C-alpha cells in the first residue's frame with residue numbers, strides 16, 4: 001500500500017492524523033523539521049508516541065520555508081515514486097506573525113513547491129487543512145464553495161489560509177491533482193499526551209484563569225466583566241472528530257475537489273460557553289459584555305505584543321492543571337456539542353455570526369486550537 005505523506009505530524013492535529021492512519025494500517029511518511037538540533041525523526045516519534053521503523057512510519061526532514069524544502073534529490077525521487085496522497089497539516093498558526101515572508105512561504109510557497117515536486121510522480125490527491133475562518137469578517141451564512149468574495153480579515157493568519165486554499169486549488173486544477181479542502185472551526189481536545197505539543201493558548205489560558213479565580217474565591221461571587229460578543233456563536237469541534245473526518249474524506253473515492261466545513265451547525269453563544277465553563281469550575285459572577293467603544297477605539301494595525309502574551313500566560317499558568325473547587329464537577333476537557341456525522345456528501349455551512357470574535361488577538365498564545 002502506498003504511504004500517505006503527512007505534514008505537520010509534530011502538531012496538535014497532525015499527530016492525531018498520523019496515529020489514525022497507522023491504526024488503519026496505512027503506512028505514513030511524515031515530513032517534519034529538525035529543531036534545536038533535534039532530528040525530525042525524534043520529534044515525530046515523541047509526538048506520535050511511536051518511532052519510525054521505515055516500513056509503517058518513515059520520517060523525512062524538510063522545512064516548508066526553505067528552497068526546495070531542504071530536501072535532497074534522492075528524497076524527492078523517493079517521495080515522487082511512492083506518494084499518492086498528501087494530508088497537509090503543517091502551518092504556522094500565529095495570528096500575527098513576526099516575519100511575513102517566511103509566514104507566507106510556509107503557508108503558500110512551500111506547499112506549492114511540494115505539490116509541484118510530487119506531481120511528476122504518483123501524486124493524485126492533496127488534502128489541505130484550512131480553517132473555517134477563511135471567511136474573515138463575513139457574517140451570516142458561509143457556504144463551502146465560497147472562498148474569496150472580497151472579505152476583510154481579522155488577522156494575517158485568516159488571510160494567508162485563504163490565499164493558500166486558492167493557490168493550491170488553482171495549481172491542482174492546472175496539474176490534474178485532486179485538491180480537497182478541510183475547514184475546521186476551533187479544534188479542542190485534551191493537551192497532547194505525548195511530548196512536543198504546547199497546550200498554551202488564549203482559550204485554555206482563560207479556562208485556567210477562571211479555575212484559579214474559583215479556587216481563590218472559594219465559591220464566592222467574583223464580579224468580573226469580560227469583553228466579548230455575548231450572542232456570537234462559539235464554534236468548537238473535538239480533535240478526534242476533525243481527524244476522523246479528514247482521514248475519511250481524504251480517502252473517500254467520490255470526494256474529488258470537495259471543500260468541507262468541519263464545524264458545529266448550531267454552536268453555543270459565547271455567553272453560553274462562559275456559563276458552561278464557570279458552572280463546571282464553580283465560580284459565579286462572571287459575565288460577558290459587548291464593548292463596542294473599546295473595539296472601535298483600537299488603533300489601526302494594533303497587535304498584541306510579546307508582553308501581553310507573556311503576561312497572560314503568567315497569570316493563567318498555562319501548562320498547569322486546572323484545580324477544581326471542592327464539590328464541583330470533576331474537571332475534564334470542555335466538550336463541544338455533538339458534531340455532525342462524517343458525511344462525504346451534502347452541503348454544510350457555518351454561520352460566523354455578527355461579532356464573531358474568534359479572530360480576536362491571541363498574540364502568539366497559539367493558533368485557533370483549544371486544548
Ligand SMILES: NC(=O)c1ccc[n+]([C@@H]2O[C@H](COP(=O)([O-])OP(=O)(O)OC[C@H]3O[C@@H](n4cnc5c(N)ncnc54)[C@H](OP(=O)(O)O)[C@@H]3O)[C@@H](O)[C@H]2O)c1
Nearest residue numbers: 008010011012013033063064065090091106131187368369
Ligand atoms: N487547531 C485548530 O484549532 C485549527 C483550526 C482550524 C484549522 N487549523 C489548521 O490545521 C493545521 C494544523 O493545526 P495545529 O493546531 O495542529 O497546529 P500546530 O499544533 O501549531 O502544528 C503545526 C505543525 O506545522 C508544522 N510546521 C509549521 N511550520 C512548518 C514549516 N515551515 N515546515 C514544516 N513544518 C512546519 C509544525 O512543525 P514544528 O513542530 O516543527 O513547529 C507542526 O507540526 C494548520 O494548518 C491550522 O491552520 C487548526
